Amino acid sequence: MTQPSDRDVGPSGHSTEPVINRQRSLRLSVWDGAFHAAMVGMGESFFQAFAVFLQATNTQLGLLWSLPQSLGAISQLWAARLLRTFGSRKRHTVMFAFLQALTHLAMAVAIFFGGYSVNWLILWVVGYFVLGNLCAPAWTSWMGDLVDEKERGTYFGRRNAVVGITAFLAMMLAGTVLERAGLWFGSHYIGFALLLVLATIAKIVSVSLLSRQDEPALVLDPAKQFTFMEFLRQAHQNNFGRFVLFMGAMSFSVFVSAPFFVPYMLKSLGMSYIVFTVISAFTLLAKYAVMPFWGEAADRFGTRRTMV
Template identity: 25%
Template sequence: MPIQKTVNVNPPPFASKPRRKGSTQRTNLSIATWEGVPAIILQTLLGGPFLTGFLLYLGAGSRHIGFVLAITTFVNIAQIGAAYWMQRIRSRKRMLILFVGIHRVLWSSTGLIPFLFPKEWWVGIYIGVYTVAFISNTIGGMIWTSLIGDIVPAKVRGRYFGIRNTILNALGSVCLFAGGIVLDRFPGEMGFLILFIPVWICAIANTVIYCFYPDVPFERSTEQVFWRMFKKPFQDPSFLKAALFLAAWLLIQTLIVPLFSYVMLDLLNINYQTVSIITVVQTLVMMAGFYIWGNLNARFSNKTLLFWTLPIIALSCLSWGLMSFMPVLIALFLSHIFLGIGVGGFNQLAFNFTIGDTPKSERPMFVAVYSALTGVTSFLGPLIGGWLYEKMEAWPDAMNWVSAYGFQVGVGAAMLVLTFTLGRRVLLK
């Protein structure tokens, strides 16, 4: 005989209805989108061409800039330890707030360096604070990736991130344009001070919004021993081949792509506002790309679409060669249009690959191994690129074309060769 349930025939007049699962999911997705608003403002005003410009203002050279651009990926090695440590924490949400908060506070505090320290210390202190901030960020990013993978349902993941990234990059493009105008009208100390005021506000707001994230249950690894847990990704041939190939690809890509702003600002002597407009165009194209790649992701696999982003990124580098017979700005706009389409799709699809094509219980370690492999190569790329540009500065004036566009074309050609040889076998078969 089935168990009879008692029913309250006359519920209290003000009793609230239980929240439906669909409604809860929509609320969580909305929170995740709103959290990105202050994050993208902070990231835009502290990164990209403004990061390069601020480092040049502090007195950094191409090697310093290459190191700073590289360290954000190198510290991803720490995610391997974080993935193991995550199995023992009780609340992912609390640890997320802690580590993301440390990152936001430290990175935004770099704006105080010119006001607190002698000029000869500026670059060294910036690198130190920046490094600690991004060590904290890589741990927070690991937790966020695990948490957001559980918050966003798999069936809408590609489309949701496409829409989310489109919205946030629209806001980022506005910030890029406004920031460029500010730095052109108020060069030097005053301009950067104006930029850092909204950065400080957004650092606090972003940390507070994380408090509204749901602390969903965590499916832990089936392994308790670190070494066995660490071996899991290396025992998955499909994942490992793709991760190793993408790591090799990023080594070549980061020789030049992170230094695009440096070349425009320091070697081609293009002003901040023009660089900002170019970057805004890139962002607008990226926004459309996010939506298109997201919809395509509902029909095609992550790895198939990843493959087709690679020749587009290569075209971005090859386009620099157009300035040998065309106006410089036309070549730069074309390059950044290709970059927006390619890199936007690459980043979105690589993220979906790590959280969608990996076992849920072992996802943190798979993400950590991917991040560590690509982090090492993405660290070496800008360092080597910055060192090569430093060597090019000593070359005769007749060789200036090499640093202006020749190096970029060579890197783009190498990308195409790698894509249609090894990339085709790894990602399409």
């Protein structure tokens, strides 16, 4: 049986808000996530491999990992202001997601015109992460209103399983293309450009599916609005603040060495593209394969107990 649609009804008995079909929107979100994962599997997952191919220095490899993610995180401070400008989480998310897709196309076009450098790659990857991070707060709020609070762990666990399988298949395809690029195209440059074009197409399909999802009315509570500095001053006094500090510490410890795993595998260990891809893809698959289990555990026992 289809879940009843949600709407607000005015005093006259007529609907004052558009019909919200949650079940349809959640199904579309699974497919949106799958195509987004295909973009990641064929694009983002090989940014560092492309930098190694371009003979990036260790400093450039560190910047390629840290600078885009740092600036992307900082850009979220302006996401709420931009959201108020757009007046809709859906319009906000669709716009920046589409622009993010175009960064792949720009990188591919630059390859065909020649003269590609690591510094240009870093610049485009910064744009990719900034645009993606500008989407994140609005999309998270939007999905939070679509998914019932008691079912979030189960839903996102299953959604992430589909996302993980798709990312795995996309990475395996990408690794095969790179491994055979020299034979097929006579140049690995063409192989990387082809992956970026495919990533662009996948993201545009994702954006199309995203645009077909319904958006519940956004209700802003002035009491819950605060500045970044106010958050920092009160972070240690509330659960969310302590969780953010915990995640920040964990991310810092991971990112100390993370930028150098890919060059270590490709340069120091001399792995081929297909071996590198298989190791990376199966690591990703293992992570997503257990997410349905952890999602159900979070719904049953709570997120804090599950994490601990």
